[in-house]
Amino acid sequence: AQTVTQSQPEMSVQEAETVTLSCTYDTSESDYYLFWYKQPPSRQMILVIRQEAYKQQNATENRFSVNFQKAAKSFSLKISDSQLGDAAMYFCAYRNTDKLIFGTGTRLQVFP
Amino acid sequence: EAGVAQSPRYKIIEKRQSVAFWCNPISGHATLYWYQQILGQGPKLLIQFQNNGVVDDSQLPKDRFSAERLKGVDSTLKIQPAKLEDSAVYLCASSQTGYSTDTQYFGPGTRLTVL
Numbered sequence: 001a002q003t004v005t006q007s008q009p010e011m012s013v014q015e016a017e018t019v020t021l022s023c024t025y026d027t028s029e030s031d032y033y034l035f036w037y038k039q040p041p042s043r044q045m046i047l048v049i050r051q052e053a054y055k056q057q058n059a060t061e062n063r064f065s066v067n068f069q070k071a072a073k074s075f076s077l078k079i080s081d082s083q084l085g086d087a088a089m090y091f092c093a094y095r096n097t098d099k100l101i102f103g104t105g106t107r108l109q110v111f112p
Numbered sequence: 113e114a115g116v117a118q119s120p121r122y123k124i125i126e127k128r129q130s131v132a133f134w135c136n137p138i139s140g141h142a143t144l145y146w147y148q149q150i151l152g153q154g155p156k157l158l159i160q161f162q163n164n165g166v167v168d169d170s171q172l173p174k175d176r177f178s179a180e181r182l183k184g185v186d187s188t189l190k191i192q193p194a195k196l197e198d199s200a201v202y203l204c205a206s207s208q209t210g211y212s213t214d215t216q217y218f219g220p221g222t223r224l225t226v227l
Binding site for chain 1: 115152156157160201205212215217218219220221
């Protein structure tokens with residue numbers, strides 16, 4: 001069965017600095033998709049970035065980028081120029097043709 | 113474009129009572145999902161609908177949980193009777209086709225507290 005592991009329950013960063021959130025996953029599939037979702041206190045899950053496993057190039061979305069290491073089954077999220085509004089829970093998620101599987105989340109605090 | 117709507121936002125009930133949650137997906141989205149998110153955990157899929165048919169309900173506790181999606185649009189999730197361990201946030205999501213390439217859009221969730 002596929003599993004997603006986020007080993008950092010909490011992280012903190014100073015405003016304008018860079019932070020990296022870690023995620024590892026376990027699968028025997030070769031074709032799948034990986035996601036990072038943000039969940040602010042409002043509880044609404046918001047898609048931050050996605051990566052197709054067949055693409056070697058790391059996805060980027062403005063200040064958000066990923067480091068996708070397929071052989072190591074690692075999918076970390078880098079947030080550059082952190083802003084106060086980035087404070088939230090961040091969930092890593094995996095999907096092939098089946099259901100979306102989430103990790104346990106990392107709470108990110110941003111200090112001014 | 114309006115997002116996924118859910119109601120109520122909060123609900124407090126006693127154990128053994130019944131409760132129902134409502135979800136209205138994004139217009140035109142064929143696939144609707146219900147997730148359960150227990151405090152400190154990531155969301156877990158309970159049931160997935162494709163139009164008004166069930167695609168996956170393997171993790172739905174069918175002795176107490178039920179869900180329907182009449183006419184392939186709105187959906188309701190019911191718990192009867194509720195247990196203490198049902199305290200969680202219930203998230204509804206929708207996607208255009210249900211393919212794994214599709215983005216799932218989430219609603220604000222309903223926080224259920226069972227006393």
